Every structure is written in C-alpha cells, then in structure tokens.
Amino acid sequence: MKAIILQEAGKLIAQVHEMPENLSSHEALVKVHRIGICGTDIHAFKGRQPFFTYPRILGHELGVEVIALGDEVYHLKVGDKCSVEPYFNRTLDQAVRRGKTNCGENISVFGVHEDGGMREYFKIDAKYLHPSLSLSYWQLALIEPLAIGYHAIQRAAPVKEDKILVIGAGPIGLATAQFATLASKEVVVMDINAERLAVCQSKLRIKDTIHLKDQNFPIVDVLRKLFDGDLPTVILDATGNPESMKTTLELAAHGGKIVFIGLYQGDFCFHDPLFHRKELTLMASRNALGRDFKQIIELIENGKINTDFWITHRICFDELPDQFEDLFFGNQFVIKAIVEL
Structure with missing residues (x-):
C-alpha cells in the first residue's frame, strides 16, 4: 500500500508499505479516503513540533471506510464511513477513569506521537471510529479540527x-x-x-x-x-x-x-x-472527547453547521510531497487543505 512519510524536517517522501494484517477482536481495518492537513503537520514539517520524532507518518484529520471488523465490534459494519478520534490512551489512568480521555497521562495522538493516517490502510481500535450515514468523506475529515x-x-x-x-x-x-x-x-x-x-x-x-x-x-x-x-x-x-x-x-x-x-x-x-x-x-482546552465527535456529526447531519466554506484546497495524495511546502509556506490563502486518495 502507498504511504507518505515525513522522513525528517522538510522532507516528505512516498513509500510502499505492507498491508496491515491480523485484526484483533476489538479492531477495525479502514481504508483512508481523505486526510486534512493541520497546524501540527505544518509545525512538524518545519521542525517546530514539540515531543515529535522522525520519521513519522502524519495525518489525524481523517475520513475513512470500514473494510473489516474484529469479532467483538458491534457498533460498526463493513462499508461504514467514519471520522477518526485520534487520541489514544494506553493506560486507564486517573484522567481517563474520570472521562477525560482528551488529556490522559499517557495519551498518544495518532499522526503525532505515533504513525498516523497518511497511508491507504491502517488498523485501529474500533471505539475510536465515529460513523455517519450521510456525511461525505470530505466532511468526516473536518470533524477532528471542528472538535477542537x-x-x-x-x-x-x-x-x-x-x-x-x-x-x-x-x-x-x-x-x-x-x-x-x-x-x-x-x-x-x-x-x-x-x-x-x-x-x-x-x-x-x-x-x-x-x-x-x-x-x-x-x-x-x-x-x-x-x-x-x-x-x-x-x-x-x-x-x-x-x-x-x-x-x-x-x-x-x-x-x-x-x-x-x-x-x-x-x-x-x-x-x-x-x-x-x-x-x-x-x-x-486540549483535544476533544469522543462525545464531541458524535455531537458534531449530528449537528452537521441536521444542518446546524455549515461545512461548505472550510475546504479551500484539494490535493491528490501522490502530489502531496511536491506541493506541501508551496501550499503552506507560499502566499496562498488556506483555511483547510484536504488530501484525496
């Protein structure tokens, strides 16, 4: 499968990776359709992102499709379109026990502290997927920045x-x-x-x-x-x-x-x-909660939030390494740029 790696500051490169295998009972395999570019990605590209290590697969503003599901995943079905909640907690620490999953002591942000979604497929704990019956992949990639x-x-x-x-x-x-x-x-x-x-x-x-x-x-x-x-x-x-x-x-x-x-x-x-x-x-205020994702999806589905103006630039996945620097460090007026696979 195709992937784009931030090899070091200022250097995005295309690579070919193996397909993910061996889903656990609580995981989902997803296909990436849209990837939003955020300030974190831009800071990492310029070498200004704290607590960041290279090389890294960026990407945490995502619109994805469910391809396969583990045996214990019941809230999703194959073919569902989903937004991704990218804040993973590896321990059930005090904040997480109190419902503050946005700021756990050992939180790992997808695409920042660990490899993210700038690739064709990845595995993820299915509890971090938020489906919608009506939103497009473009809209689903906007849910995470809206959630902040x-x-x-x-x-x-x-x-x-x-x-x-x-x-x-x-x-x-x-x-x-x-x-x-x-x-x-x-x-x-x-x-x-x-x-x-x-x-x-x-x-x-x-x-x-x-x-x-x-x-x-x-x-x-x-x-x-x-x-x-x-x-x-x-x-x-x-x-x-x-x-x-x-x-x-x-x-x-x-x-x-x-x-x-x-x-x-x-x-x-x-x-x-x-x-x-x-x-x-x-x-x-840091990150967002799972319920924030659900509520935003509902607000957009019900016409309470307009997303039409958000996407100012659409980029082909294969062209991103060559276009990234000019897009974000040139003179273009960008609200949100989204990559299409």
Whole structure:
C-alpha cells in the first residue's frame, strides 16, 4: 500500500508499505479516503513540533471506510464511513477513569506521537471510529479540527446572555467561533488577518470583527463599543501567543471566563492582582472527547453547521510531497487543505 512519510524536517517522501494484517477482536481495518492537513503537520514539517520524532507518518484529520471488523465490534459494519478520534490512551489512568480521555497521562495522538493516517490502510481500535450515514468523506475529515473548537466551547459552557470574544481566526479559531454562534448571539472575533475575518463575517455571519492592524484605539474601548458598554464574559484565545494570552485578563469582564486553546511552548505570566480583582476563571482546552465527535456529526447531519466554506484546497495524495511546502509556506490563502486518495 502507498504511504507518505515525513522522513525528517522538510522532507516528505512516498513509500510502499505492507498491508496491515491480523485484526484483533476489538479492531477495525479502514481504508483512508481523505486526510486534512493541520497546524501540527505544518509545525512538524518545519521542525517546530514539540515531543515529535522522525520519521513519522502524519495525518489525524481523517475520513475513512470500514473494510473489516474484529469479532467483538458491534457498533460498526463493513462499508461504514467514519471520522477518526485520534487520541489514544494506553493506560486507564486517573484522567481517563474520570472521562477525560482528551488529556490522559499517557495519551498518544495518532499522526503525532505515533504513525498516523497518511497511508491507504491502517488498523485501529474500533471505539475510536465515529460513523455517519450521510456525511461525505470530505466532511468526516473536518470533524477532528471542528472538535477542537467545539470542546473549547464546552469548557467555557457559555449561556445565551454571554458576550463572547474569540481571539485568532485560524482553523481552530474559526471552529471555535462557529460553535460560539450556536451558544450566543453576541460573538466578536479578533485577528490580524483581514481575509480570515472576512470569512467570519460572510460564512459564519458574525457581524462584528476586530482587525488589530486597523485599530487606533485601546482594544478595551473597541470591545465596549461593540458590546454596548460591556466587556466579554467569555474569551477563547486560539493564538498560542503569550502576549495575546496575557492581554485576555485585561479584556475580560469582571467574573468572566478565559479559555486558552492555543499552546505556547514556554512560561506564561500574568498580573495576579488583576486576576484576583476580576475573580476570573482561567482554563485550558486540549483535544476533544469522543462525545464531541458524535455531537458534531449530528449537528452537521441536521444542518446546524455549515461545512461548505472550510475546504479551500484539494490535493491528490501522490502530489502531496511536491506541493506541501508551496501550499503552506507560499502566499496562498488556506483555511483547510484536504488530501484525496
């Protein structure tokens, strides 16, 4: 079977691998049809992904077809189209026992800590497959990145009265904003990229955005104007930028919540008196839960979430090694690029 390997930083190569064999009773053999490219893949290509080793088969945003099933798999059938939940827990540690399968002590992320789905076939524990009767493989490959944003919204648990600010309009910020609009009518997105903010307005129907490069006034004043004199009660920061993360404490309303989705590889410091004076709640959001995948599939099936705008680039599997660098490090406007097998 065909596979693409990130041999070392900056070097994707095509290889031929043996077909997987010997399914265990709880496993499924799947055929890969679509592979989304995410920020983790891009960072790994450039040698900037922490806790990453080479060589590695990338790929964890997947739309797959069930080819064969172990004897003890009952929730799937051959031919099912599925999304893949790529967060594997090798031990039943404390977090996993408490249902936090997104952040287990020994979690292994498919395509990051172990070889992933950038190949024609692979075996997987069937409990990580989430089927849909109506979604396409293109849509199923979007479920995992959408789940990151969905899980962040679940962490914040906003109510309809909340005023929500999403900082960062990359794919994860867009996903977060998309689900924020289901929770509240007052959602503002802030970014330095005017094209991405235009997507928020035209595709997500978010009325108010803040283009940071165009602002001549303090952001607090801009937010108060947009929120009728108030400040956001929920802030979700998807930048991974320490200065942006620090600023959230200044922008949040008293009694507000802040969720950090983006990861900063370093120490993060903030002014404790400001944190205490406002009695803020500060949370991290990592990965997603199995139930998040199921709920997103249901939302798309029921027409609650529009996926039409997400895929801006479609790439043939065999052409990916030659196109990868130009696509992601050229001047193209990419929301989501998906590889087709």
